[in-house]
Amino acid sequence: MPVALYALALGGFGIGLTEFVIAGLLPEVAADFSVSETTAGYLISGYALSVAVGGIVLTALLGRVDRKKALLGLLVLFVIGNLISAVAGGFGLMLAGRVVAALCHGAFFGIGSVVATGLVPSNRRAGAISIMFAGLTSANVLGVPLGTFLGQAAGWRATFWAITAIGVLALFGVLALVPGGRGHETGGMLREFGIFRRPQVLLSMLVTVLGFGGMFGAFTYIAFTLTGVSGFATGTVPWLLVLFGAGLFAGNLVGGRAADRDLFRTLTLTLAALTVVLVLFALTAGSKTATVVALVLMGGFGFATVPGLQMRIMNHAADSPTLASGANIAAFNLGNAFGAWAGGLTLAAGLGYTSPLWAGAAITLAGLIVCVTAARVTGGERAAVPASEPTPEPKAAPGPAVTPGPAVTPAR
Secondary structure, eight states: OOTHHHHHHHHHHHHHHHHHHHHHHHHHHHHHHTOOHHHHTHHHHHHHHHHHHHHHHHHHHTTTSOHHHHHHHHHHHHHHHHHHHHHOSSHHHHHHHHHHHHHHHHHHHHHHHHHHHHTSOGGGHHHHHHHHHHHHHHIIIIIHHHHHHHHHHHOHHHHHHHHHHHHHHHHHHHHHHSOOOOOOOOSOHHHHGGGGGSHHHHHHHHHHHHHHHHHHHHHHTHHHHHHHTSOOOGGGHHHHHHHHHHHHHHHHHHHHHHHHHOHHHHHHHHHHHHHHHHHHHHHHTTOHHHHHHHHHHHHHHHHHHHHHHHHHHHHTTTTSHHHHHHHHHHHHHHHHHHHHHHHHHHHHTTOOTTHHHHHHHHHHHHHHHHHHHHHHHTTSSEEEOOTTSOOOOOOOOSSSOOOOOOOEEEOO
């Protein structure tokens, strides 16, 4: 794979660290700013909302900008946001820093996905996306535990200084390694937003919200399941989450390679497998051994869907792949919020600590049904030729002249 992909992965690592590490530092941040735990939680929910907004708005605004320049600008925004968080003298400024840093999240992964696919042959595009997202999964495996330990040992501000430094390194990596390239989007912004009138684009986003939301809804309350049902000590939970992160990392890479071979089959099999794993997890959560296995598989199959979900929406919006990609990043975050909300409802209803797993299985199953239905609507997974590739000239054939229909190529 081209070395430029690893510069994108480093940026993804820093962004993933920013998103997730705050969860382990909330008690220290709340105590430092003398706010309640609920108020401190705005640092997480505010980040998620900012990702959803930035994923669509900033991506649209940057659609016609040279992609390398766009990525550099987004990383500058990322560095500024984390720098604000590191020096914040009050909770309001800390929240502002989180919002600023989050604005770059969706646009970076959205534009980065398009850049990554342009660096490799067409039959390796999903694999290239998985390399970039490997930075995000690595943040879960190594970055979050190490960032939490650093924050607990040297103060939470030390973690944000470290993230700022990672952002600077990623900035120089992109500057040195990523080639320039004009934006694909043409026409006005309103024309670009026309992709959201296409049923397959909307269905792709719905599959993302449901398929990924089911896994995240189960994961949101996993600590309660691990301690209250499986019987693990509280101190072991971070290490169990490292195993979950290892599943994310492996699933992302394997899912990317599989999606390059057969996109539709990969999505349907991984969503089906994730549904089964969540059901089995709920049934066997009382066993520590079964829980460990299910935790790894939940992460593996959950993130194995990500490269394929990105490729699906980009295939169905080939004339505006950057905006579509950014919108799908927003859909991931909407799925996170929806899954967490649904899992919380089951707990509030007194259904027990395995109920978020059942809710997650139901949501993922709904995503699978939407995915299969969407493919049947089009008679199979097919997509327009990407705008970066020339449309082949039709071959001459004997008989009456006919006007050729739009060129298509199978989504692989």
